[in-house]
Amino acid sequence: MKKLLKLVVGRWLARTPLGLVALALGWYLARRRRRREAERTWSAASASPTTPGPEGRPSRAGSQQQYAAKDSR
Structure with a gap:
């Protein structure tokens, strides 16, 4: 019912x-x-307790490996 009301x-x-402007703003x-x-x-x-990396931020070695695997394709 809510989707139908939004559509109408x-x-x-x-x-x-002016209505289009209101829709865009919403x-x-x-x-x-x-x-x-x-x-x-x-x-x-991501606020789990991890050891800081060289820049003082938590290390994200897992995500870096994931990106490396995508780049090697």
């Missing part, structure tokens, strides 16, 4: 230039909020 309101707003704000939530979740997951 979106189509109604898209009829006018889309941008929702995208920014989702990105911040994802970063917050990712940073909480």
